[in-house]
Every structure is written in structure tokens, then in C-alpha cells.
Amino acid sequence: MTSPAAAPKRTRIQREKRELILEAALDIFSTHGFRGSTIDQIAEAAGMSKPNLLYYFRRKEDIHETLMQRLLDTWLAPLREFDNVGDPLTELRGYIRRKLEMARDYPRESRLFANEILQGAPRIMPMLEGELKQLVDEKAQVIKGWMRDGKIAPTDPWHLIFSIWATTQHYADFDTQVRAVLGPDRGSEGRFEDAARFLEHLFLEGLRPR
Amino acid sequence: MTSPAAAPKRTRIQREKRELILEAALDIFSTHGFRGSTIDQIAEAAGMSKPNLLYYFRRKEDIHETLMQRLLDTWLAPLREFDNVGDPLTELRGYIRRKLEMARDYPRESRLFANEILQGAPRIMPMLEGELKQLVDEKAQVIKGWMRDGKIAPTDPWHLIFSIWATTQHYADFDTQVRAVLGPDRGSEGRFEDAARFLEHLFLEGLRPR
DNA sequence: GCAAATTTTTACCGAATGGACAAACGTTAG
DNA sequence: CTAACGTTTGTCCATTCGGTAAAAATTTGC
Numbered sequence: 001m002t003s004p005a006a007a008p009k010r011t012r013i014q015r016e017k018r019e020l021i022l023e024a025a026l027d028i029f030s031t032h033g034f035r036g037s038t039i040d041q042i043a044e045a046a047g048m049s050k051p052n053l054l055y056y057f058r059r060k061e062d063i064h065e066t067l068m069q070r071l072l073d074t075w076l077a078p079l080r081e082f083d084n085v086g087d088p089l090t091e092l093r094g095y096i097r098r099k100l101e102m103a104r105d106y107p108r109e110s111r112l113f114a115n116e117i118l119q120g121a122p123r124i125m126p127m128l129e130g131e132l133k134q135l136v137d138e139k140a141q142v143i144k145g146w147m148r149d150g151k152i153a154p155t156d157p158w159h160l161i162f163s164i165w166a167t168t169q170h171y172a173d174f175d176t177q178v179r180a181v182l183g184p185d186r187g188s189e190g191r192f193e194d195a196a197r198f199l200e201h202l203f204l205e206g207l208r209p210r
Numbered sequence: 211m212t213s214p215a216a217a218p219k220r221t222r223i224q225r226e227k228r229e230l231i232l233e234a235a236l237d238i239f240s241t242h243g244f245r246g247s248t249i250d251q252i253a254e255a256a257g258m259s260k261p262n263l264l265y266y267f268r269r270k271e272d273i274h275e276t277l278m279q280r281l282l283d284t285w286l287a288p289l290r291e292f293d294n295v296g297d298p299l300t301e302l303r304g305y306i307r308r309k310l311e312m313a314r315d316y317p318r319e320s321r322l323f324a325n326e327i328l329q330g331a332p333r334i335m336p337m338l339e340g341e342l343k344q345l346v347d348e349k350a351q352v353i354k355g356w357m358r359d360g361k362i363a364p365t366d367p368w369h370l371i372f373s374i375w376a377t378t379q380h381y382a383d384f385d386t387q388v389r390a391v392l393g394p395d396r397g398s399e400g401r402f403e404d405a406a407r408f409l410e411h412l413f414l415e416g417l418r419p420r
Numbered sequence: 421g422c423a424a425a426t427t428t429t430t431a432c433c434g435a436a437t438g439g440a441c442a443a444a445c446g447t448t449a450g
Numbered sequence: 451c452t453a454a455c456g457t458t459t460g461t462c463c464a465t466t467c468g469g470t471a472a473a474a475a476t477t478t479g480c
Contacts (some may be wrong), residue, residue, distance in 0.1 A: 011456070013447090031329055036245030039438065052458055054439065089418060111328055114383070118321055118328070119241055121386045128390035136391050152417045158392060159408035160417075166380035167373045173324070174376070176331045180338035181346050182368060198369035206416030207362045207370075208299060223427070223477080249468065262428055264469065427476065436467070446457070 018056050021046045022070075025063045030111040033119065034064055068116070068123060071109050076132070078102065079161075082139055088146040089204060096199055099168035104192050110172035136161055167199055228266050231256045232280075235273045240321040243329065244274055278326070278333060281319050286342070288312065289371075292349055298356040299414060302374075306409055309378035314402050320382035346371055377409055 010018070024046035028037045039060050043053040057063045078098040082091065103110055121128055136158065143157035171178060171191070182191060220228070234256035238247045249270050253263040267273045288308040292301065313320055331338055346368065353367035381388060381401070392401060 011447095013457070017457090033243045033246050033325075033329075036243055036329075038436080040436085049459065050437095051439085051441090051460080055457070058439090060438070092417065114324070114328060115243075117384050117387050118324060119243075119246075121390070125386075125390065128387055132387075133391045133393065150419055153411065153415060153419050155411045155417075156404050156408045159405055160412070162380060162384075162388060162391075162405075163377045163409070163412055166376040166384070170372060170376035174327050174372075176335075177327050177338055177342075178372060180331070180335065181343050181372075183343065194366055195369055195372075198366045199373065201363065201365045202370070202373055202412070202416065204416050204418050205363060206412065206414050207302065207365075208414050209360055209363050221426070221478090227427090248466080250466085259429065260468085261430085261470085265427070268469085270468065422480090423478100424480100425476105425478075427474100429472105429474070431471090431473100433470075434468095437465080438463105439465105440463080441461085442459105443461100444457100444459070446455100448453105448455080450451100450453095 014056065017046075017048070020048075021053055021056055021063060022067055026067055026108050026112065029064060029067065030108040030115065033115045034060075065123070067112065071112060072124070072127060074106075075102075075109065075113060076135060079135060079139060082142075084142050084145070088143075088151040092152070092203065093200055096164055096168065096203060097196060099164060100171065100192070100196055100199065103168050103170075103172035104188070107172035107175060110169050114169070114173045164203070167202075171195055224266065227256075227258070230258075231263055231266055231273060232277055236277055236318050236322065239274060239277065240318040240325065243325045244270075275333070277322065281322060282334070282337060282341075284316075285312075285319065285323060286345060289345060289349060292352075294352050294355070298353075298361040302362070302413065303410055306374055306378065306413060307406060309374060310381065310402070310406055310409065313378050313380075313382035314398070317382035317385060320379050324379065324383045374413070377412075381405055 021042065025037075025042045027045055028042050032041075037060075039050050039053060042063065043050045046053060057066070078095060081098070082095045085091075116122075116124060139161065140157035143152070143160060146152045147154040147157070178191065186194070231252065235247075235252045237255055238252050242251075247270075249260050249263060252273065253260045256263060267276070288305060291308070292305045295301075326332075326334060349371065350367035353362070353370060356362045357364040357367070388401065396404070
């Protein structure tokens with residue numbers, strides 16, 4: 001991305017306050033989107049004045065950009081791990097579970113990403129067409145190999161990956177709807193376990209009775 | 211919702227221009243969200259001046275509300291249709307296909323809805339907890355019946371419905387990402403058919419080889 | 421064809437927003 | 451202790467935003 005030529009050399013306070021701001025901004029951006037969020041909102045959530053915040057990040061966009069860069073690093077980690085070693089079905093089950101855990105533990109990151117994509121990915125399109133596509137194509141080949149070897153049913157590996165993303169991230173991005181439909185009876189822990197069990201069944205066995 | 215006590219009695223021009231505005235607003239709102247969209251943007255997209263637009267809709271929120279009401283009517287239609295008659299697996303396959311067709315034919319509506327949910331559903335929460343929950347609970351019972359009868363594998367009907375929503379709407383909401391990853395080789399028609407074939411396989415057979 | 425009703429334009433307003441700037445205040449190294 | 455540096459605050463500004471008011475232009479019903 002940006003060349004790390006200029007070393008940032010930050011003070012203790014700068015490091016702490018920047019973290020505070022990013023934490024607050026993640027809250028705000030992930031629920032209101034970039035344009036829907038104001039610097040004032042973020043500043044208030046971070047417990048400081050707007051000019052103070054602007055001392056640490058010169059522009060609103062800088063905050064969003066920093067957040068986005070961090071997000072992408074961690075976001076693709078599960079897919080990178082996803083490897084050829086071990087039993088294919090176990091590997092897939094593990095990937096689904098890790099993605100679901102991320103939706104549970106980092107819902108704001110998921111929503112930040114969803115917002116960006118919904119708006120046409122204006123800031124990360126190059127990354128989607130480059131790094132992401134490359135990674136997905138690579139993993140799709142791994143899956144294709146499994147299919148050729150008869151280890152998993154032959155079908156489209158790209159759409160398989162999409163469907164894993166869709167089903168797991170749904171629990172972060174559409175959390176509001178999921179909660180509203182399920183009602184308050186079942187706490188978030190129970191919801192997570194139910195979802196994990198269901199998705200495992202869906203991806204491994206499908207719905208046709210055996 | 212709001213009592214239709216006051217008959218709207220609109221002129222021809224009002225009917226036409228309101229449609230024009232709603233059409234333009236759907237474009238804008240679905241990609242920028244409510245707060246991220248401006249009246250000016252919508253007015254320009256509709257080919258008229260801001261004050262002129264405000265002659266037809268007094269407030270920005272009125273446009274969004276009208277759009278939302280229409281959306282919800284058509285959005286749940288496939289789930290309403292989804293009935294007890296006929297073979298369960300056929301019924302499910304039909305529902306998935308209809309939802310996927312909606313994602314293909316009405317992606318803006320899907321994104322409008324996604325935006326609303328992402329932001330915590332501030333304007334439609336009552337509908338989610340009322341009408342939607344009721345409908346889903348009802349259909350979940352139908353599915354449960356099928357499971358009891360051994361017509362489909364026993365699993366969680368609520369999460370089954372979520373997973374159908376997630377996988378199908380993904381092709382509208384994350385279209386940008388899907389296109390970026392698949393590349394330009396395969397046109398939208400091909401993408402749709404691939405997705406339909408894959409989802410049918412996933413939901414009916416799962417991935418374990420037989 | 422014309423009066424009444426409807427539609428469009430022009431000009432404007434107050435509030436919110438992203439951001440600049442310098443003065444005041446704290447912290448820290450020597 | 452103090453000078454240098456880092457941090458915070460108060461004030462201000464230009465722009466954009468949602469929305470209003472009234473005049474001008476157009477359409478419609480008779």
C-alpha cells in the first residue's frame with residue numbers, strides 16, 4: 001500500500017489516543033457508514049474534542065483508511081490459514097467455524113466491511129481485484145483438487161467460498177434482524193451454537209434426508 | 211401501517227414525478243444509505259431541482275419511508291408464497307430460486323434493506339419484531355413438520371431460513387465483491403446460473419460425497 | 421380562451437459539517 | 451528548573467445540507 005518510507009515515530013500519548021480514536025471510529029463507522037458518520041460523533045465517543053481528534057488524524061478519511069487497512073489484514077487471515085493439509089471436510093468445517101467466530105467476536109469489523117462493499121467498494125476495489133481475487137482463486141484450486149479426488153462433492157468452489165462468507169457474516173451484518181426474529185429467549189451464546197451446528201449440517205449433509 | 215383515512219387524490223403529474231423521484235432515490239439510498247444520501251443528489255438523479263423535489267416529498271425521510279414500505283411488501287412475498295403444499299424439497303428449491311431471482315432483478319431493493327439493517331433497523335424495527343417474526347415463526351413450524359415427517363433432514367428451521375436469505379441476498383449486497391473475485395469473464399447471466407446450480411446442490415446434498 | 425389550480429424556479433435561511441489556526445496548557449529531557 | 455516539545459482548547463471559517471417562501475410559469479377544467 002503506502003510505502004513505509006517515513007517512520008511514524010510516535011509518542012506514548014499519540015499511540016494511546018490514536019487507539020482510542022480508532023476504537024471509537026470503528027463503532028461509529030460500522031453503524032453509520034463513512035458519509036453517515038461525523039467527526040464530532042467519533043470525537044465524543046472517544047471522549048475528546050473535535051480539534052483534539054484532528055490533531056491525531058488530520059482528516060476524517062485518514063481514520064477510515066487506517067481502520068480499513070487493519071481490517072483487511074485480519075479479515076483474510078482465516079482464508080489464508082485454510083490449507084491443503086488434513087481431511088478436506090475437517091478443513092472446511094474448521095474454516096466455517098473460524099469465520100463464524102469472527103462474526104461473533106468482531107461484528108463491527110464485519111459491518112465496516114459490509115458498508116464498504118455495499119457502497120461499491122470505492123476505497124478497496126484494487127485490493128478486491130488483486131490480493132483477494134488471487135487468494136480466492138488459489139483456494140478454489142485447492143478445493144477443486146479435493147473434488148477431483150472425490151473427497152468432497154463436485155460443485156463450484158468459488159460459489160462455495162461465497163456461501164461460507166455469506167452465511168457466517170450474516171450473523172454479524174444482519175444481527176439486528178436475527179435477534180428480532182429469534183426473540184430474546186436465546187442469548188447470543190445460544191444463537192452462536194445453534195448457528196454453528198446448523199451450518200455444519202448444511203455444508204456437510206445438506207437437507208435431503210439420508 | 212398509517213391509517214389510509216386521508217385519500218391521497220393525486221394528479222397525473224404528481225403520480226409520474228413521484229415515481230421518478232422514488233426511482234432515483236432507490237439508486238441513491240441503496241448505495242449511500244440514508245444519511246449518506248443528499249436531497250440534491252436524488253433531485254439531480256431525478257432530473258429536477260431540489261425545491262421541486264421537495265414539492266412532491268416534503269421531507270427526505272418521507273421518500274425513504276415510502277420506499278421502505280413498498281420494499282417490505284414485495285420483499286416478503288416469496289416467503290409468504292412458501293407453502294405446505296407439494297414436495298418439501300421442491301418447495302425449498304423453489305424458494306431459493308425465487309430469492310435468488312429477486313437478488314438478480316432487484317439488487318437495489320436488497321441493498322436498501324441491507325443498509326437499513328446494518329444501521330440497526332432504526333425505522334423498521336417494529337416490523338421486524340412483529341410481522342416478520344410472526345411470518346418466519348409460522349414458516350419455521352411448517353419446516354419443522356417436514357422434519358418430523360422425515361421429508362427433510364432434522365435441523366434448525368430458523369437458521370435454515372437465515373442461510374437462504376444470506377446466500378441469495380449476498381449476490382445483490384456483495385455484488386461488487388463477487389464481480390471483483392470472479393472477474394469479467396463470466397457475465398451476470400452466467401454468474402446467476404452458476405450460483406443457482408451451486409446453491410441447489412448445497413442445500414439439497416451438502417458437500418459430503420455420496 | 422381564461423380563470424383557477426398546479427408546477428417550477430429563484431432566492432434564501434439556519435444548522436451542521438469538515439477543517440484551520442493560534443493561544444494556552446502539560447510533559448519531559450537535560 | 452526551565453526550555454523545548456507535545457497536547458488541548460477556543461474560536462473561527464467555508465461549504466454543504468435540509469428545508470422555506472414567494473414569485474413565475476405552466477397545466478387544467480370549464
